[in-house]
Amino acid sequence: MGRVLIIGAGGVGTVVVHKMAANADVFTDIMLASRTKSKCDAIANAVGENRIKTAQVDANKVPELVKLIKEFNPDIVVNVALPYQDLTIMDACLETKTAYLDTAN
Numbered sequence: 001m002g003r004v005l006i007i008g009a010g011g012v013g014t015v016v017v018h019k020m021a022a023n024a025d026v027f028t029d030i031m032l033a034s035r036t037k038s039k040c041d042a043i044a045n046a047v048g049e050n051r052i053k054t055a056q057v058d059a060n061k062v063p064e065l066v067k068l069i070k071e072f073n074p075d076i077v078v079n080v081a082l083p084y085q086d087l088t089i090m091d092a093c094l095e096t097k098t099a100y101l102d103t104a105n
Contacts (some may be wrong), residue, residue, distance in 0.1 A: 002028050005072055007059055007089055008080035009034035012103065014043050014079055021047045031072050033057040034081075059085040065092030076101055 004027050005014055013032065020027040025030045032040045033055040040054035057068050059081045069077065069092055076099040086105055093100040 003074040005074035010038035012080040069096045
């Protein structure tokens with residue numbers, strides 16, 4: 001898989017980051033993004049070893065999502081954000097031709 005961008009830094013995002021970080025042979029580069037970067041930073045610090053990159057993004061804004069996806073260039077985007085943000089995240093993935101995984105919908 002390689003590079004993964006996780007969007008959402010709540011309870012589910014915390015678990016997803018920890019599980020992916022524990023599988024470094026599969027997930028070589030991980031970025032966690034959310035509206036509140038300090039939440040991402042706290043999760044990244046809990047994982048340790050500087051394994052997780054973090055970013056601030058408004059998941060309601062397709063242009064912001066597209067910019068982040070283009071900058072990080074993930075193999076897949078994992079959406080663990082709020083359900084009403086699904087369509088904007090999907091639209092950004094479609095625009096950038098990036099694989100998309102939604103754990104809820």
